[in-house]
Amino acid sequence: MGNYDVKQEVTDKYSLRGRVFHKIREDILSGKYKEHEELKEVAIGEELGVSRTPVREAFRQLELEGLIQIIPNKGAYVTGITVKDVKDIYMIRSLLEGLCARWATENITEEQLEEMEENVYLAEFHASKGHLEQIAELDNRFHDIMYEACNSKMLQHSLRDYHEYVLRVRKKTLSDANRGEASNHEHRLIMEAIKAKDAARAEELANRHMINAYENMVKNGLEEAYKQQESSEEEKAK
Amino acid sequence: MGNYDVKQEVTDKYSLRGRVFHKIREDILSGKYKEHEELKEVAIGEELGVSRTPVREAFRQLELEGLIQIIPNKGAYVTGITVKDVKDIYMIRSLLEGLCARWATENITEEQLEEMEENVYLAEFHASKGHLEQIAELDNRFHDIMYEACNSKMLQHSLRDYHEYVLRVRKKTLSDANRGEASNHEHRLIMEAIKAKDAARAEELANRHMINAYENMVKNGLEEAYKQQESSEEEKAK
DNA sequence: CCTCGTATAATTGTATACAATCATACGAGG
DNA sequence: CCTCGTATGATTGTATACAATTATACGAGG
Numbered sequence: 308m309g310n311y312d313v314k315q316e317v318t319d320k321y322s323l324r325g326r327v328f329h330k331i332r333e334d335i336l337s338g339k340y341k342e343h344e345e346l347k348e349v350a351i352g353e354e355l356g357v358s359r360t361p362v363r364e365a366f367r368q369l370e371l372e373g374l375i376q377i378i379p380n381k382g383a384y385v386t387g388i389t390v391k392d393v394k395d396i397y398m399i400r401s402l403l404e405g406l407c408a409r410w411a412t413e414n415i416t417e418e419q420l421e422e423m424e425e426n427v428y429l430a431e432f433h434a435s436k437g438h439l440e441q442i443a444e445l446d447n448r449f450h451d452i453m454y455e456a457c458n459s460k461m462l463q464h465s466l467r468d469y470h471e472y473v474l475r476v477r478k479k480t481l482s483d484a485n486r487g488e489a490s491n492h493e494h495r496l497i498m499e500a501i502k503a504k505d506a507a508r509a510e511e512l513a514n515r516h517m518i519n520a521y522e523n524m525v526k527n528g529l530e531e532a533y534k535q536q537e538s539s540e541e542e543k544a545k
Numbered sequence: 546m547g548n549y550d551v552k553q554e555v556t557d558k559y560s561l562r563g564r565v566f567h568k569i570r571e572d573i574l575s576g577k578y579k580e581h582e583e584l585k586e587v588a589i590g591e592e593l594g595v596s597r598t599p600v601r602e603a604f605r606q607l608e609l610e611g612l613i614q615i616i617p618n619k620g621a622y623v624t625g626i627t628v629k630d631v632k633d634i635y636m637i638r639s640l641l642e643g644l645c646a647r648w649a650t651e652n653i654t655e656e657q658l659e660e661m662e663e664n665v666y667l668a669e670f671h672a673s674k675g676h677l678e679q680i681a682e683l684d685n686r687f688h689d690i691m692y693e694a695c696n697s698k699m700l701q702h703s704l705r706d707y708h709e710y711v712l713r714v715r716k717k718t719l720s721d722a723n724r725g726e727a728s729n730h731e732h733r734l735i736m737e738a739i740k741a742k743d744a745a746r747a748e749e750l751a752n753r754h755m756i757n758a759y760e761n762m763v764k765n766g767l768e769e770a771y772k773q774q775e776s777s778e779e780e781k782a783k
Numbered sequence: 784c785c786t787c788g789t790a791t792a793a794t795t796g797t798a799t800a801c802a803a804t805c806a807t808a809c810g811a812g813g
Numbered sequence: 814c815c816t817c818g819t820a821t822g823a824t825t826g827t828a829t830a831c832a833a834t835t836a837t838a839c840g841a842g843g
Binding site (some may be wrong): 585587601619620621 | 793794795796
């Protein structure tokens with residue numbers, strides 16, 4: 308239950324307010340709650356040791372994110388995430404990460420660029436040592452730096468949403484060491500394009516970066532990670 | 546207060562659950578609550594004739610949408626929407642509407658295509674008669690048909706979000722009869738491209754459609770519609 | 784006069800109580 | 814045996830009560 312103290316920053320950011328929200332979200336994305344399953348306020352509240360009030364607030368947020376659907380006076384039902392959803396997200400992200408890279412080229416600060424360079428070097432180091440955990444962490448951070456650098460609150464918001472959405476899938480695919488190195492190399496190219504102020508190239512590279520990530524994911528069994536929707540067909544029959 | 550019975554469908558969709566949410570949202574987008582203003586739960590609750598509970602739930606949703614920022618144990622502060630935000634949204638939408646048009650070309654059903662054709666004809670009729678209200682309504686519907694036709698839950702969700710976000714600006718610019726007719730014509734071209742199964746052309750046209758809408762908006766005084774942020778500078782000084 | 788600490792007020796966070804709505808089961812009537 | 818209506822239980826919707834936290838005001842001490 309209390310697996311939220313792994314990273315201190317994240318803990319502080321989410322503890323108390325939003326802890327319930329992120330826990331339920333995690334449980335949906337991890338497949339604990341299956342598609343079309345009904346979520347009861349009291350049951351989840353008891354499981355997390357809180358009353359219905361915070362649970363209800365979390366439900367409202369989850370509905371807005373599209374993870375559950377709330378039917379008034381009836382209940383909250385898990386929407387789930389299908390293979391097609393993941394594919395769509397990567398296509399959408401491909402476009403938006405491209406736009407982000409373009410804007411980042413125009414707006415990035417010296418500090419951000421330096422952190423990006425450091426990130427790339429560090430990632431290559433950890434890749435050579437086989438430190439998978441750090442690679443995933445640095446990959447997260449690389450994209451986050453770019454989201455900040457693009458200087459657009461709106462774009463940043465959308466990309467963060469999508470990024471989190473597929474976080475579980477990403478963690479799985481980045482565990483593949485080959486893709487990890489390829490991904491790092493793509494990060495380097497993007498970074499260099501940004502540094503050279505070549506916005507068009509940065510956009511094109513970021514575009515490809517997403518497509519590559521997606522194609523690799525398909526190759527490495529995206530279906531398996533999300534076979535939950537098959538088993539939910541029985542659920543639907545009820 | 547009770548201006549929600551203009552359109553029956555919308556009323557039913559939002560009444561009871563979500564009414565509070567949409568009302569507060571409307572008040573933020575309309576500029577009633579200015580940037581950096583603190584929203585008190587009890588005050589808003591009394592104004593809407595409800596207790597704190599529904600207000601709090603609405604706050605959580607609004608935060609997720611980025612319209613307010615909630616600082617734990619302190620308060621909820623209006624984030625507002627700046628000129629740059631609107632510009633960014635249109636650039637983002639340009640890409641996503643393009644993608645949507647492409648996917649719609651591949652997935653649209655006969656019924657949807659027929660409704661789209663009907664929509665275009667109707668819009669041209671009302672434009673010739675100068676019925677501005679109907680034009681805005683049909684414009685909404687045109688895009689909504691395409692969102693449905695693209696057959697992507699994720700893309701549909703994002704585009705609806707953005708669409709609503711700039712709804713107020715759009716209503717203002719579509720009041721310009723010239724842009725209304727130009728917009729209708731662009732709708733027709735998109736529709737014809739979809740009908741001809743020319744996905745690349747549909748994408749390109751939808752792209753341009755957004756850029757044109759944005760450029761027209763700038764010309765017609767986008768700044769004026771959102772000058773609220775200037776006045777909020779004083780607020781910030783407090 | 785300024786600084787710091789305590790006390791008070793205001794506001795949010797959470798839990799609980801009550802109301803409204805929906806699902807289910809059971810039995811009367813056909 | 815089936816259908817419909819009512820009654821009961823479960824679940825959500827809302828309001829209120831209490832706890833925790835934060836902001837403010839005031840006064841003691843330097």
